Amino acid sequence: MGTGQTKNKGELVQGTLDMLILRTVARKPMHGFGIAQHIQQVSEDVLRVEEGSLYPALHRLELQGMVDAEWGESANKRRARFYKLTPRGRKHLAAEESNWARVVDAIARVMETA
Amino acid sequence: MRWLTALRLRVLRLLKRNRLDRELEEELRFHLEMREQENLASGMRPEDAHLGAARRFGNRTRWQEMSRDLFGFGWLETLAQDVRYGLRGLAKTPGFVLITALSLGLGIGANTTIYSLFKAVMLSEVTAAEAERLVRIDVASGTYSYPGYSELAESGVFSGLAAYTIRPGGGLNWRWRDETSSVFPLLASANFFDVIGVQAAFGRTFTAQEARSETNPQLVVLSHGFWQRRLGGDPSIVGRVLNLNGRPFTVLGILPRGYRSIEIFGLAPEVYAPISSLLLSKPDLESRDHHYLSMFGRLADSVTREQARAGLAVTMERLKNLHPKDPPGRFAIRGVYPISGVDRLLQDREVLPLVAFFGVLAVVVGLVLMIACANVAGLLLARGAARRREIAVRLAIGAGRGRLVQQLLVESALLAALGAGLGLLLNLAITTVMGRVPLPLPFPVEFNLAPDGRLVIYAAMLAAVTILLCGLLPALQSTRPSLTPALKRDEPQLGFRLFRLRNGLVVGQVAVSMLLLLAAVLFVRNLMRIGSADPGFDTHSTLAVEVDLLSERNSERQRETFAQRVIEQLRAVPGVEATANATYLPLSLNNWGTMMRKEGSSEDARFRVTIHPVGHDYFAAMRIPVLRGREFHSADRTGAPLVAVVNESFAKRHYPDGDVLGQRLLEGAVPVEIVGVVRDTKYLTLGEEPRAILYKSCGQSSGGTSFVVRTAVPPASVADAVKQAIGELDATAVVKVQTMRDHLAFAFFPSRVGALLLGTLGMLGLGLAMVGLYGVMAYSVARRTSEIGIRMALGASRATVLRMVLKDGGLLVGAGTAFGLAAALVATKPLAMLLASGLSATDPVTFIGVPLLLAAAGLGACLIPARRAMRVDPMAALRYE
Numbered sequence: 001m002g003t004g005q006t007k008n009k010g011e012l013v014q015g016t017l018d019m020l021i022l023r024t025v026a027r028k029p030m031h032g033f034g035i036a037q038h039i040q041q042v043s044e045d046v047l048r049v050e051e052g053s054l055y056p057a058l059h060r061l062e063l064q065g066m067v068d069a070e071w072g073e074s075a076n077k078r079r080a081r082f083y084k085l086t087p088r089g090r091k092h093l094a095a096e097e098s099n100w101a102r103v104v105d106a107i108a109r110v111m112e113t114a
Numbered sequence: 115m116r117w118l119t120a121l122r123l124r125v126l127r128l129l130k131r132n133r134l135d136r137e138l139e140e141e142l143r144f145h146l147e148m149r150e151q152e153n154l155a156s157g158m159r160p161e162d163a164h165l166g167a168a169r170r171f172g173n174r175t176r177w178q179e180m181s182r183d184l185f186g187f188g189w190l191e192t193l194a195q196d197v198r199y200g201l202r203g204l205a206k207t208p209g210f211v212l213i214t215a216l217s218l219g220l221g222i223g224a225n226t227t228i229y230s231l232f233k234a235v236m237l238s239e240v241t242a243a244e245a246e247r248l249v250r251i252d253v254a255s256g257t258y259s260y261p262g263y264s265e266l267a268e269s270g271v272f273s274g275l276a277a278y279t280i281r282p283g284g285g286l287n288w289r290w291r292d293e294t295s296s297v298f299p300l301l302a303s304a305n306f307f308d309v310i311g312v313q314a315a316f317g318r319t320f321t322a323q324e325a326r327s328e329t330n331p332q333l334v335v336l337s338h339g340f341w342q343r344r345l346g347g348d349p350s351i352v353g354r355v356l357n358l359n360g361r362p363f364t365v366l367g368i369l370p371r372g373y374r375s376i377e378i379f380g381l382a383p384e385v386y387a388p389i390s391s392l393l394l395s396k397p398d399l400e401s402r403d404h405h406y407l408s409m410f411g412r413l414a415d416s417v418t419r420e421q422a423r424a425g426l427a428v429t430m431e432r433l434k435n436l437h438p439k440d441p442p443g444r445f446a447i448r449g450v451y452p453i454s455g456v457d458r459l460l461q462d463r464e465v466l467p468l469v470a471f472f473g474v475l476a477v478v479v480g481l482v483l484m485i486a487c488a489n490v491a492g493l494l495l496a497r498g499a500a501r502r503r504e505i506a507v508r509l510a511i512g513a514g515r516g517r518l519v520q521q522l523l524v525e526s527a528l529l530a531a532l533g534a535g536l537g538l539l540l541n542l543a544i545t546t547v548m549g550r551v552p553l554p555l556p557f558p559v560e561f562n563l564a565p566d567g568r569l570v571i572y573a574a575m576l577a578a579v580t581i582l583l584c585g586l587l588p589a590l591q592s593t594r595p596s597l598t599p600a601l602k603r604d605e606p607q608l609g610f611r612l613f614r615l616r617n618g619l620v621v622g623q624v625a626v627s628m629l630l631l632l633a634a635v636l637f638v639r640n641l642m643r644i645g646s647a648d649p650g651f652d653t654h655s656t657l658a659v660e661v662d663l664l665s666e667r668n669s670e671r672q673r674e675t676f677a678q679r680v681i682e683q684l685r686a687v688p689g690v691e692a693t694a695n696a697t698y699l700p701l702s703l704n705n706w707g708t709m710m711r712k713e714g715s716s717e718d719a720r721f722r723v724t725i726h727p728v729g730h731d732y733f734a735a736m737r738i739p740v741l742r743g744r745e746f747h748s749a750d751r752t753g754a755p756l757v758a759v760v761n762e763s764f765a766k767r768h769y770p771d772g773d774v775l776g777q778r779l780l781e782g783a784v785p786v787e788i789v790g791v792v793r794d795t796k797y798l799t800l801g802e803e804p805r806a807i808l809y810k811s812c813g814q815s816s817g818g819t820s821f822v823v824r825t826a827v828p829p830a831s832v833a834d835a836v837k838q839a840i841g842e843l844d845a846t847a848v849v850k851v852q853t854m855r856d857h858l859a860f861a862f863f864p865s866r867v868g869a870l871l872l873g874t875l876g877m878l879g880l881g882l883a884m885v886g887l888y889g890v891m892a893y894s895v896a897r898r899t900s901e902i903g904i905r906m907a908l909g910a911s912r913a914t915v916l917r918m919v920l921k922d923g924g925l926l927v928g929a930g931t932a933f934g935l936a937a938a939l940v941a942t943k944p945l946a947m948l949l950a951s952g953l954s955a956t957d958p959v960t961f962i963g964v965p966l967l968l969a970a971a972g973l974g975a976c977l978i979p980a981r982r983a984m985r986v987d988p989m990a991a992l993r994y995e
Binding site for chain 1: 120124137140141142144145147148149170171172173174176177180181184
């Protein structure tokens, strides 16, 4: 994916964070910690999310109807809140993805012709 | 539906706040613990693992609050918080709350009461089906004749044209269980109820078919109020008979409660009867020259008022050609306008003085409210100053200025709500009392003063405006962020600035109060001048007597015979000096006219003449000076040559050069000779311009059973004897005896009401301004306690301190007075046209007396704080520095 839209030191702007979260839970329902782990591992530590900021983002997505949340059991039998992608969320994700691709493309073209 | 989900979640949150809080807490804790475990697993030391997890997580409180805010209703919760906080804060200072609530309550109460009055008197709607399709027809002479109306009704311009008259000069004779009394009727054309379209509550109303005047219908419909008051509310009266004017009238039905008659302004006829020769005289029914009917019509479907007016004008043209002998001006239409509501007020010229009066009242109460608001603003400012430190602390730890302003505004809103509540209560109290007070009017009125939704909305609007006026400035002022001085409690500068602001408010209050009082006193003097205007005849030692005979005894000759017998009889009553009769008394809403022309001139030269038939020795009894010639004596009766007496204005207008005595006028074909000239008197209202009047002799025209009795002793003491004496002559007659003063009470009524209202409001405004002044002076003295202590310690005497305080107060009052006077001198100029002659818009008595009054009141308001200043103990003051 290359460098994301960053502010300083790997912090993510709100819109991008939402997109990453949705993509993560599109694979399978996850709790907040799992989402944080996933993003860190898959991006090989480049994308550093201040982990607590996930939660307001998750709750906002929940209010907007992009994800559903449920209490469930974690891998080590602890109670955790799991987030699942909804059809609306899926649609929004697709839209954001294609938008993102266009932006990245455009930036790349500008950088090449410099 | 995204918002629905969000809403559901939010409502859930609101209801199960604790549970959701715990869940949020749990979710975050889970994350932190997992991270800590991870850290431990990758080899960190336990303390580092914990700290590392926390550091990586970020500001936990911040994330929690962000999530919490997302779920909450945000502003609604902060509002509830503010309300709770505000209530607690207010509860701690009950004195402040009391004064504020009272000030606002009085201001809002006065405003809403005037609004209720205005609505009840001017805007009351007529009870009718589709009242907006009903229109009034205003003809050139105001009222119309019965034959004229009948012609118009046939023209078909309206889907129904009706006419009616209210006879204020005396009601119908009503015989009920051996007692004869008067009922106030509305006489109507046959189709009256068809056009209005109202259903009776019991029984029914009369139809156009059965009530045709040619059939002499003996039908009557009763008003609800009359039915309750005089017939005990017994529904079995429907179908039974009432003895009116000596004849049995069948009661067809009773109108619903709260029915508002076509005449609006609260007039409430007691019975409704069809026009016929049983209730009106032959000339009234048949003469084209007797004008007394008011007309209204229902617009046909899809016809507008303008179209109707145009159609009417065309019809009138046709009728004008049909009656070439009638004066052409009679056929002019002045207007066709709605029967009630704002539209009518805007178009009906006769109503204009009343509207103007209410306009003045509205401005006055508006000013009173402004003064009250200034009071409250000043108090809020002082309160804000006292809470300076608290607000500074809150600003310092991060409260947004907007949030604080919101909280202070909420406090003001609570106060305004309290004030509005009190105001509404005041309104309720006043309107209830007013509804019970009997008015000295010769006809019954019913005002619907009940509060309704619009009143509450109006009060709410007022409250909102006062919040903005009173609360915004202090709120913004208090939260101005210069924190350090506030925190250190060391702000001489700020205290001074605040002081100046409050001073400014008080100067403003005094100025407005001055303006208010000046206008009020000016108007009160004006009204009293009108009210005490000399009507031109004796009012102190005279009785006014009105007698209504049964209709079978009520022919002109019978009336006159009866009158002579009464005069004879009354001569024997001790205390009576002189008695005379007349067809009606002056200033009793009677306005009779006829068409006359000078002898020798042509038919076209006829002009309208105001007629007042009076008996012999009338002018002597009324002490109206006879300037030239003679007045009527008993020889001037039927059979003798017709004579008339005119007043000065008549002589001046119609015979400006040359002698009026001996001139002859023709009424129809009948000549009348002028034999005397008397001084002008008031005829219809106390405020009218001099009017040309022609007096006929009762004995030669309509006869008269109204009497004036001049007494040598106070008239009230003879009243009973007079009533009894007349009663002995005819037990079936309705006899009404009052002193002339009481009879004129109706004419004085507007002046009295106006003076009362304006005077009260002016005093109210003054009181409020003085409270504001007192508040500022007290605050100033309290603030300067240490300064006063130092001065006294350095040798200032108590007198010096007193002078110092009074000087400060005097400056405020002086400045306010100066501004107020200046404003008043400008503002009252346009009012000059409303004032009676002899009173200028810058009347010296008013413009000197009122400032003196204000100065005295201001002095009083400063006195208590001044005394407190004098009693400052220098040692105590210095110790608390």
